[in-house]
Amino acid sequence: MYALTKPLIASVAVGGSPSIDTALAGAVRDADVPILPMVVERLLRPDPADDPDGRLTEDGRQVGHALRRLVAGDLAGLFDGPSTVRFDPSLPMVSLDLSRVTENSTLVSVLMTCSSAWMEAALLDPNGGRRWVVYDEAWRLMSHPALLRRMDAHWRLARHYGLANLLVFHKLTDLENVGDAGSANRALANSLLANAETRIVYRQETDQLGPTAVALGLTGAERRLLPGLGTGQGLWRIKDRAFVVQHQLHPAELAAFDTTARMTSNTQDHARAFMN
Template sequence: MAPHRASSATLAGAYPFLTAPALDRGVLVGTDALTGGPFCFDPWDLYAAGELTNPNLLLAGVIGQGKSALAKSLAVRSIAAGRRVYVPGDPKGEWAAVARAVGGVVLALGPGSAVRLNPLDAGDGDPAAVHGRRARLLVALAETTLGRPLRPAEHGALDAAVTVAARRPAPTVPDVIDALAAPDPDAARADGSTAVERTAEGREVAHGLRRLVRGDLAGLFDGPSTGHLDPAAPMVALDLSRLGSNEDALALAMTCTSAWLEAALAAPGAGPRWVIYDEAWRLMRSQALVQRMQAQWKLSRAYGIANLLILHRLSDLDAVGHAGTEARAIAAGLLADCSTRVIYRQETDQLAATAAALGLTGTERDLLPALGRGTGLWKLPRRSHVVHHHLHPDEAALFDTDAAMRAYPTGKVPS
C-alpha cells in the first residue's frame, strides 16, 4: 500500500486519539491511557472555556466495569472543588453511605420510614412559576397512575383544583384531591363550566392521585414535609431502596422527589450542582418521568446544574418505547443533550447501536469490547480520550458494590 501523508489535524478525523490535547481542567479522574498524563474533568470549567455545549454527562457500560465507582468518585471529588451533589432517587441505597461520609443528608423513603416529603412545597419563585411546577408534577403523577395522557378537560379540572388548593399556606396532594371532588362553583362558571361538569371531568384524575394517599405510597407524599433539604449540604441523597422492585412505585416516588428538588435547583445563587440519576434504566420505564427529566436537561445551563445519566447500555432506551414513538424520541433527546459521553465496555451485540446513537467513529466503536475494568472512552465535542480511572483505597472501600458477592468463600455459604 502506498504511504499517505497528512497533517495531524486531518488525521485526527480518522484516528482521534492521536492529537487530543491534555485535559487538565477540573477534578482528577485518572490517567490518559495513550499519553500517561493526568486526565481531569469539570463540566462547568469546560463549558466556560467553550469546550462543551452543555454540562450534562452520559455514563454507560455493562455491569461490573466500574461505572458506579466513577460516578461516586466524580461526585465526592467535585464536592472538594466546591460543587454540591443531589441524588433525587437511589433505588439500591448505594449512595447513602457516600452522602454520610461527606457530611451530607440522607432521606430514606418507603415503608417504615418516618420521612415524608410534600412534592407541592412551593420553594422560591413567583406565584405563576410555583403554580406551573405544581401543575406539571400532578399531571405527571396522574398520567403515570392512569397509564395514559390526560384529556384537555382533565387538564382544566386539575389546573382549577391546584388553584383552589393553593389558597392554603402549604397545600398538599390531599388538598388537590378534595378540590377535584368539590370544585369551586365560581371558578367553574368563569371557565364556562359548572361544578357538576368539572367534578365529572376530574373524577378519574382524582382516582389516579389517590394512590399517593391510600395506596402503596400512602404516608410518603400526602402531607407536610418532615424532611427538609439543606441547600448548604454537600450531598443530598433520597434513598428509595425500601420500595424494592415495585417499578410503578419507584416511578411515582422519583417523580415526586424530582419535583421536590426542582425548587432547590431553581434557587438563584446556589452554585454548581451535580444531579445524578443512577440505575436510569429503571426510570426510563415512565414516560411522564422522562418528560420531566427532559425539561430539567433543557434548563441545566439556566440552573447551573450538570445532569449525570447512568445506563448499562443504549438498548435500555427500549424500556421507554419503540423506535419512532414520542417517548423514544424524548429519551434519545436526553442523550443528544449530553455533551460528554463516557462509555465503558460494551458487548459486541451492542456496538452498532451504541456507535450510531453516540456518533462514534469506527476506531472508537471497535475499542469498546476491549476496555478493561475502570477504563472508559470519554467522548467530548472535538476530542476523545481513553481514561484509566484511579481510586484511592479509602474510596474503593466506600464505593464497593461487590461486597455481597465476596462475602462467603466457595463452599461456605451459610445455611
C-alpha cells in the same frame, strides 16, 4: 404543598381542571401542614360555597379517584402524610434511592414526580451555585414522558442554570425500552445522548459493540478497544478526541459507591471461616 402537589396531580390528571386549583388552594388555606388526603377530599366533595352548580364535583371526580389510590389504595401510607424527610439543597450531595421500588413503575413515576419538584426548586435557584446532576439507570427515568421532558429542558438550559448532567446506562440498548420505535419519546431520549459532548464507555460485551459503536459514532479502532478494557478503564470521547483513561477512586469514594460490598464481604467471611 402547592408546588409539590401540582406536578403530582398533573401526572395522573387529563388536561387542566379548575377543581384542582380550588382543592389545592382550600387545603393550603385551611391547614398549617396540608397533606394529600385533604386535597382528595376537596376534589371529591368540594365546599358547597365553591360549587353551587355541581360542576367542580363533576370536574374533579376523575382526578380525585386517581389520587385516592395514594390515600386508600395500594400506595396508601407512602404519600398521604406529612413529609418525614427535610430536603436540604445546601448539602454537598443529595441522593434519591429508588432501589427498593424499581419493580413498580407507577410508584417510581409518583416518587420522581414528587422529588423532581424539590430538585427543580434547588436546580433553578440562581443563588444555588453550579450543580452536577447524575441520572443513574437513566432509561428507567426516561420511560416516564413527563420526567423525560423535564430532563430535556435541563439539558437545553444547562449553561444558563449552571448544570452539568450525567446519564448512566449499563448498555445503550436500554434506550430501546423508552417509548415505541419511531415515537417522540424515543427520539427525545436519543437526542439527549446525541447532545452529550463527553461520552465515557467502559468494557462492552461482544453483542453490544455494534449498537454502542453506531450510537456513539466510534471508529473501528475504538470499537476494538472496548472488549479488552480492564476494571476502571474507560474510553473517553470528548467531541472528536479520544482517550483511554484509568480511573482511580479515593478510599472515601470507594466506600460510598462500592456496588460489590455485599458480595466481597461474604467472600471475606467465608475465607475467615475456612481458615478458622
